[in-house]
Amino acid sequence: MGEIMSLTDRQRRILESIIKDYVSTAEPVGSRAVVKKHGLKISAATVRNEMADLEEMGYLEQPHTSAGRIPSEKGFRFYVDFMMENETPSDEQMVQLHQALEDRMEDWSDVVQRVGQFLSQVTNYASFIIVPTVKLSQFHSLQIIPMQEDQAIVLVVTDIGIILHRRITIPLSMHPEELKLIGDLFNRALRGKNLHEIKSGDLMALRDEIKTRRKVIDEALEAIDTLLDPQEDRVVITGALNIIKEPEFKDLDKLRRVLTIFEEDDQIKDIVPDHIGEEVAIRIGQENKLEDIKEMSLVFAGYKTTGEMGKMGVIGPVRMEYWKAAGTVESVGLIIDEILERRGLK
Amino acid sequence: MGEIMSLTDRQRRILESIIKDYVSTAEPVGSRAVVKKHGLKISAATVRNEMADLEEMGYLEQPHTSAGRIPSEKGFRFYVDFMMENETPSDEQMVQLHQALEDRMEDWSDVVQRVGQFLSQVTNYASFIIVPTVKLSQFHSLQIIPMQEDQAIVLVVTDIGIILHRRITIPLSMHPEELKLIGDLFNRALRGKNLHEIKSGDLMALRDEIKTRRKVIDEALEAIDTLLDPQEDRVVITGALNIIKEPEFKDLDKLRRVLTIFEEDDQIKDIVPDHIGEEVAIRIGQENKLEDIKEMSLVFAGYKTTGEMGKMGVIGPVRMEYWKAAGTVESVGLIIDEILERRGLK
DNA sequence: TTTAGCACTCGAGACGGGAGAGTGCTAACA
DNA sequence: TGTTAGCACTCTCCCGTCTCGAGTGCTAAA
Structure with a gap:
């Protein structure tokens, strides 16, 4: 990294001039262009010498003999690391x-x-x-919302307010109150848990714990399961x-x-x-x-x-x-x- | 539309041959190519005559004198309308x-x-x-779910199971039961209504009807309002x-x-x-x-x-x-x- | 150390000629 | 009368040659 010192001030200015020019025109930059655009008080010939040096050091390249120079990737890197000032949006x-x-x-x-x-x-x-x-947010609450006929929606809310939902099928006979009870069951069991923790173990435990209304619970569990699938x-x-x-x-x-x-x-x-x-x-x-x-x-x-x-x-x-x-x-x-x-x- | 009859069977076959060839190669098709690829038992010269006719009728074009023919847009239109058979995916x-x-x-x-x-x-x-x-689906239900501190989520479910949500701010003192009551209020008032109907009038009516807990209701109303914004x-x-x-x-x-x-x-x-x-x-x-x-x-x-x-x-x-x-x-x-x-x- | 001058290099674009593909036309043929 | 073979013609594409100009590197003078 002693390289920093190895470029004279004049060389840096020439490098910068070439970079700016090349970036905006996409054409190789000649020695004349450097003196002209960047009002330096040195001649083209001097610039040519410096450019030859910069090329030897690897900061510039020449597409072919009779063309100007373009910055090499190393040249850009040097500029980005040691000379550039960020230009924020207006x-x-x-x-x-x-x-x-x-x-x-x-x-x-x-x-x-x-x-x-x-x-x-x-x-x-x-x-x-x-x-x-969002893998690591916490389970906040779950709702089961009955829709028409045998359809319901399982809604999972995370603590940061992200909402996941999925529709499930429920028995026609099921009463809304019952759904609410099942929802509360889930809520008590899962509140505050990490979502990925839930995925790994708790669902199975819960399934065993609850024996009634197996079908709905199974469906809800499966819904939660797919909702938590790593997306x-x-x-x-x-x-x-x-x-x-x-x-x-x-x-x-x-x-x-x-x-x-x-x-x-x-x-x-x-x-x-x-x-x-x-x-x-x-x-x-x-x-x-x-x-x-x-x-x-x-x-x-x-x-x-x-x-x-x-x-x-x-x-x-x-x-x-x-x-x-x-x-x-x-x-x-x-x-x-x-x-x-x-x-x-x- | 008498045009349909105006193409002989042979002309149609030539047109089809040229279209198929041109579509796959993007090159003008010559008379030789037509006889070769499409195993017709007529000579190139005959095809040339027919092609000249087809060009005169506007179904073919010639990029320049010594090139083959390409189908004109009219040519494609004819093919699409009267000759084409759809090719369904495998x-x-x-x-x-x-x-x-x-x-x-x-x-x-x-x-x-x-x-x-x-x-x-x-x-x-x-x-x-x-x-x-979805502009015309029906309001199904609304839930207000309390989150941490003074945050809550207003959830609107439509009858076809689409879920819209938005977070609102609620007074710190508010009890979950109260939120539920407010939610039920909305549900009774709005269930079965068309969403665009709601947007136009009911919200305002509701607002007047309910005098208690004004702030939450206002927030919820506004949330619903923006949710129903024409997207x-x-x-x-x-x-x-x-x-x-x-x-x-x-x-x-x-x-x-x-x-x-x-x-x-x-x-x-x-x-x-x-x-x-x-x-x-x-x-x-x-x-x-x-x-x-x-x-x-x-x-x-x-x-x-x-x-x-x-x-x-x-x-x-x-x-x-x-x-x-x-x-x-x-x-x-x-x-x-x-x-x-x-x-x-x- | 810098600069002016100059011969040299190389790519871009213009020019031109030849090859090839395809045509339209004419004359012979079924 | 419709079809075919033959042939001259047209036009594009490709390739090599040439010129022009920009830019260089080198040398010699300041």
Whole structure:
């Protein structure tokens, strides 16, 4: 890591200039362009020398002899680690997001949807949000609501207000009062238990304990059982089509390869590292483990909900506006925390 | 409509041959190809004459002088109307779908997801399903479930077992029994009412009628009110990326234009005609009203749920396997009916 | 150490010619 | 009269060649 010192101030400025230019134009940057755009008081020839040095050190690359230079992944990494300042969304954008969320606070999946849209619209890259299933919340109460004829609904409420429901069949003869009694039975037995504890043992115990009205109880038990089945984490992907704007994917095959990543939710789950913190992290190109996205970059962060860790971020080309992506992910992280806080889900 | 008779049997066979060939290869079809593939016992020269006639009548087009012919939209229309036989999915495919749905029957949004996947996977085009909001179902019952401290959940159950919920704040002092009383009050007042009726008048009447415990009732009323807010129809799009396989979209700009249709759910709603029946309908290219999809074709059908009409279908290039698309949409329609029937939602 | 000058390299795009596929037309044939 | 073989014609696609220009690396002077 002595590398930090190994770049002179001038070299850093040149590197930055090339990165900014290349990110916005997607074209190799020549020595003339560097002096022009970045009003340095040195000549093109000097820049050329520095650029040759930077290339030798691995921070720049040359697509072919007579082209300008483009930043290497190592160059981006250096910039991200030691030079970059996050660019947070504008105030208007933040206000807009807050407003969009204000009405819809109640519906969590709607919130996720909108946050995803925000991420992808502000950054112009594809965004993903992985919502973990609530495994560890507590059982709060259960109700059995009779419907027409032989139908009833089993409702399980968790302590944080999540509601799971499933319909069951009951004997035609059964009286609502009886259902209520059975519900109370469950409530007494299960209140305050962890949902996964319930799944593992208590249901069976309960079944043995109660001998009457076996059929309804069996059905209710089975309903609860399936309700507690480990569900897949939900993945919401937004703005996947943003990447077709990027010139690096003008090649249709490449484009197709990348887009198929977004078709399968599971792929996204595999792409993001398992154990992550709440601070923004960046994976550039080859740094990614999976072959499929070695030509893409990832900017992501975790967010804490009930026990589990959620993940969200953006996926874009290596030639990415990391500063904006990182700033946006950072801001969104704060907002998510705020929302969860307000709903008492932390 | 005298047109039906105006094509000789041989001309029809040639038209069909060209359509089949063109749909699978995306290349103009020459006279030689027609004789070869479709083992007719006539010579290429004869076919050429017939093709010239078919072109004059508008069923075929020639991209340029020295190329083969491709079917015009009128040609496709003729084929679809008077010659086509639907090709339903294979038995294995149907069995697979049934199995995939078997476990997940309970979760409607999961069912929709899987059906959409089926549509797009079998046809290899993009699929859409528009799920109407349930406006007209009846109020069944309401429960107020106390949570920790000053929180409670208002639960509205409709007669077809749809559950809407929302959290409200209650006075700390309030006793669960009291909540139950309030709940019963609502139940007596509202049971059997149409939800949109409730929205329009009964809530206000109820509010006046009850003078005690005003705050909770107000909150509950407001919760119900927002729950009954007209929600947007839900749109599920699957397999949008299928279209990047189609050679007609090798042009990036064209591709982008088409893909953006799928980004906005509202666009899809506008694309599909408002009043449709349960039988499969087809819109070919220019027949579509909206500019954006005049280079695409639509194969769709309606399905009846509670009162409202849902819509689903596939979107693909004009050069589409209409027979397969129509057969698949048809089969899926039957399956949806079956599911809704079984859930008592018809 | 920096800069100006200059020959060199390489890709992008224009140009042109040849091959091939498919046609329309004409004349012979059943 | 409908069908077929033959043939000249047309147009696209592909491939090689050429030129242009941007950008470089190197050398020599400041």
